[in-house]
Amino acid sequence: MSTRLTSGGRLLNKSKQVSFSFNGKKLTGYEGDTLASALLANDQMLMGRSFKYHRPRGVVASGAEEPNALVNLGAGGKFEPNQRATTTELYDGLSATSQNHWPSLEFDVGVANNYAARFLPAGFYYKTFMAPRAAWKHVFEPIVRQSAGLGKAPKDRDADRYEHYYAFFDVVVVGGGVAGLQAAKAAGQAGAKVLLMEQTAHWGGRAPVDGGEIDGKSAEDFVNATVAELNAMDNVTIRSRMMGAGVYDHGYMLGYERLTDHAPAVAGPRHRLWRIRAKQIVTATGAIERPLSFAGNDIPGVMLASAVRDYSVNFGVSSGDRTVVVTNNDDAYRTAIALKNAGLEVPVILDARATGGGALADEAKALGIRVENGKAIAKVKGGKRVTGVAICAQAGEGAVLEEIMCDAVAMSGGWSPVVHLWSHCGGKLIWDETQAHFRPDPDRAPTSHDGNGFVVTAGTASGPLLTGDVLADAQSAGIAVAKAAGFDGAAGAAPSAEAQAEAGMEPVWLMPQGAGPKLRMKAWLDYQNDVKVSDVKLAAQEGYESVEHTKRYTTLGMATDQGKLSNINGLAVLSDALNQPIPATGTTTFRPPYTPISMGSIAGEARDEAFQPLRRTPIHDWHEANGAFFEPVGQWRRPYCFPRGSESHADAVTREINQTRKSVGLLDASTLGKIIVKGPDAGKFLDMMYTNMMSTLKPGKCRYGLMCNENGFLIDDGVVARIDEDTFLCHTTTGGAERIHGWMEDWLQCEWWDWEVFTANVTEQYAQIAVVGPNARKVIEKLGGEMDVSKEGLAFMSWKDGKIGDFDARAYRISFSGELSYEIAVPASQGRAFWDALLAAGEEFGIMPYGTEALHVMRAEKGFIMIGDETDGTIIPQDLNMQWAISKKKEDFLGKRAQLRDHMASPDRWKLAGFETVDGSVIPDGSYIVASGSNANNQRNVQGRVTSTYYSPTLDRGIAMGLLHNALDRMGEVVEFNKVDGSTVKAKVVDPVFYDKDGEKQNV
Amino acid sequence: MLTLQCPYCGVWAEETELHAEGEAHLKRFGPGSSDDEFESYLFMRENPKGVHFERWRHSNGCGKFFHAARSTTTLEVFGTYSAQTLEPPQDIKDKISAKYPNWSWRDFS
């Protein structure tokens, strides 16, 4: 059984007991425990179920590489699935449940898959479930989906907050082990601005666990002293509980800081995502121990040797009473020695190397531990817990020599450097024959904007495993990155460390090496996804030879640990099956993040109202206070209508239109784009931007203009006012302001840079209000002021500056509704006051604001086009019969050449017309005009479509605009619009101007 | 996540400050040009694997358009320069040549 020891536990505060629950059971641990160590202390080795076969799973590791011990954590708005118990710090009240089983962790019916495992090899689902056809979707897939997945889906809204940081550093060091500490210190001493981050809550990494002396101090003392030194350096920032999540191009990287995961009751954001730009990055990310592949290596109680040591030294927890150690290298002897020193039994060390280990082996033997060289595990016995091992010769096929009772197995297959961050952005690896691992190739580092490498490894992340080498490597890494970042101050000397010589490791990819199919079917590579040696062999046999094929066919390395334990072992098995060296097989691509990071942290502060920036007109608050129903338009919210009481939106729109046409209405038009174009060449420039001739416009006058892109299509429209000889003010659509301003700048900066023209986007500098309706003039006149807004004083399509009341106003006599209409701009700061003044002045006329829908309907009644309705990015002005707006005198304008192409000039293009339904109904939005017959792809032929369709309160019937083949020759003809139910609506082709065809109302 | 130095304001701009604006040094063809010329101007692109010349705008900064010489395979930036020129400056071309002696791009090499 696993239990708490009386000794050990360097990370624990044993004076502080912490209570928590697991699957509803009340348990206790100590402050400083991880959930995994606390569960082990309570003899809870079984922590989960595997993905495919639902086999019982115990904890195998002690850190971020853990594939098995995943739990549902918390509840309600703080619930989170798939939390690794090994990296979850214990806190009072923690509540966790195990995953992927039904009805319980102990008795899971899903384990039926396990008994059928022989019928469920890699890729079995590609070979079956194909008949009958409907069964996949309705029978097989639901079963697969239900038994797959791991944790439960969260249900509630996230109760936590998240935030983003931006940070700029000369040097970022990832990993707070002795290498990271030393590299950060060296770079800091050289003068660089340094950030050091460590993913756990503790500094020092493995060194304090493994012991040994650095500069004559214990590793622990060295770590504490170095951390104190770093803390004292002004140019160094250090952060624990912060993981280097990803390295991206040009020195961008993500730091994932977990602020309150260990103390959820503390106020403040839960996670902070650091978006860092670093000149140089040091990855001092250490190494991860590899499992060994032997039959039954997935039974709870089989653990990494380093993890067994961690639990004992760091947390004072024994993983078992009797632990068999199995290894191919010297490091695992440290575990045996640590266990023995803690008073636990190590019945045997099985060293797969025929020649055995070095000094550590001698030390173990001296402690009285039995050591068997050249031996291996043939098979682990047990179900939900290890009960013993069968021993065999590594060289053979697994003939059992002896069985030994034990309740834990500590295995070590050697160490692989953590190369993820190095590889994220293109750093290349080389195969190291001596250590049998891939390590970063310093000559092929990821390169930055200047073409030079920007990532350097330090410590065991570089490959060296002995403490002395680690520190020397870290020191030179720290100095090198500081220099590359432009700092060459003097750094101190590297600390010295006594290094215990170790005998070389020997790669062992299968145990025993001649294991047959039966044993291979029980030798796990990927514990979470249930991928076994036999699966990889099968993939190779079936031709899935590329490492990416094998990964995808078997799902090796695709679990939540992303293959941290399984990748190299899997590669080796595949290489063996293909009879090629491991480097020829290569690795799969390492992708960010290093371990999964919360979506909440990626989204940051942007949620709810703050999801996107909100643009507000000066009158926005009034709209909100007066019950406006808003629609999003770009990042603005514009009132769609202003419903009163229980009024429906449709009724509100009708009321707003009727009142405007009958008396007077107000529109907040502030969102319309306003761009000043100024300079001696401004007229010439606008002649290029617009299809119309703008250079001939007289100061004081307005002209409606169309803009096309170089492809000939309409992109924007609006009224241009000439302010003076050199100055124009161009109105754009609401959504077009920034885009059109950028478009103008593009041509001015990149094509006609010798033209003297300047532009300014002044959209937000003005509030603009349309006063619309037969009583509009009376309302304005009532405000007083010097401006003459009479028919003669301010003629249609002209503009004027002056005082209206006390307001500095610029009034444009333009109309988008067909009514007498003034669009009046005042400085944004006066916008709200002006709006209020208009409302007050208009009270006697029953003035009321109208929204975008009334605007739309009124313009449709007048047959005015709307960008985005009549246009969709495929429409040229000629389609809308707007030849009148295309100057024939100009040699060139943007879009002119494009409109000469065959298809653009074709008489077969659909043209704009109005449509009146025969029965007065409203044609459905988006409807097409059907034609007879079908095309070669068996699609019904069409001859046009509706572009705008509304109920017109003014005419009390449905009206529409649309495009129709040969429309202009077909006035009076009845055509059919389709409905989605298959029926059609009949409508007569008419002139698109439905209201006041002669324009008398707007010109009074 | 690129970072480019704006040649106008001198700022090393984050990609989020910038807007990519497509291939650089395109010659505009207007009325009077052939269909082929016009198609080539509007649609046909170099799209090289390797050295590329492209336009950017420091849109959330000084607002200026500028040119960059950049590798599409390594993302190395050989330099940024004024948009108001018809060809890349010699020092940038030299820098590219030092790394890729046989490079060419449209009429430049």
Next chain:
Amino acid sequence: MRRYSAFAIAREAARYHTGWERAWRSPEPKKKYDVIIVGAGGHGLATAYYLGKNHGITKVAIIEKGWLGGGNTGRNTTIIRSNYLQDSSAAIYEKARSLYETMSQDLNYNVMFSPRGVLMLAQTESEIRGYQRTAHANALQGVQTEFVGPERVKELVPIINIDGPRYPVLGGLWQARGGTGRHDAVAWGYARACSDMGMDIIQKCEVVGVRQEAGKVVGVDTTKGPIDCDKLGLVVAGNSGDLANMAGFRLPMESVALQALVSEPIKPCMDIVVMANTVHGYMSQSDKGEMVIGGGTDGFNNYTQRGSFHHIEETVRALCETFPMVSRLKMLRQWGGIVDVTGDRSPVIGKTPLGNCFINAGWGTGGFKAIPGGGWATAELIAKGEPGPLSAEFGMERFIEGRFIDESVAAGVAH
């Protein structure tokens, strides 16, 4: 080819699965083929498959620089839908969708096509009008879609928040017969079937030159030597520009990175595919339980298969806002692929300036869903030398004529 079935699995289980044969052969190239397809991705393999199946042309080699299915076929978010607006797009995507329905049986390889339904959210008034237009177009194109209201949206996908303060869900375009498939399996299934017809799939073989005589293609130079052919099909997605360069012409395309990400797996919580275009994010749940999330494209040319992280942020923000529970999930893995995007964002299937050389490219973000349709149409084009009805509108000449196939309607925003 030994057929796959439950029975075959049982038989093999008895002998520890030692009897399974290779899914496809791994041959050395012959001297000459009738047709060479460059690119063993989904479209290339499908082209080869339908050349054999529909046109009886089996002296075919499919040449692949890396490993089959290793490009965008294995990197996409596996969405299959055909609710397109323009007739020519709807035709080829609907053909593809219908072929997906029977693909597992046709190939005897379970590609796990799952018609779980695809819902495109409308979150602005102009999006409503846009999707209603699509629904009306689809009704005439034989594509079954319907515009549904917010209540039905909530029913279809209970984890959605339809009342967000900024972009409440106003409705959606629902294609019940759209869904997802297993992307790798599509490539593998086609590869197995092609190999079985006697076609040679030659992996780890890079084309380094296109050989021509008198304006016609006669073969390719490869890292495994020269190979002759009568006809050549270039089906290489993001690398199209490179191949076109070798063949001596340019394309109306640029290559950019498109990104995607997955969450850790969780128990089933979302049965359908949801796309939210206004806020830029789409999501489905794979059979493994991961939430599969698609992001946007970068604006600059790029061949690194790495995108810019701010696009990931934008997508995740959108999904946390649309599906609040996503905030408590974790991103497991993000990646990128290189897509080639044309001037009108629709693909090119057609002849090239080089005689007997044909191209299928420019699928942008929509390649996977089109695989069987694209392959069907490209095979017809290569076999007959002229486009059939499915690809008639997709030739490159449309860029000269100004006859675009533009799916990105609603380009403008209302006043």
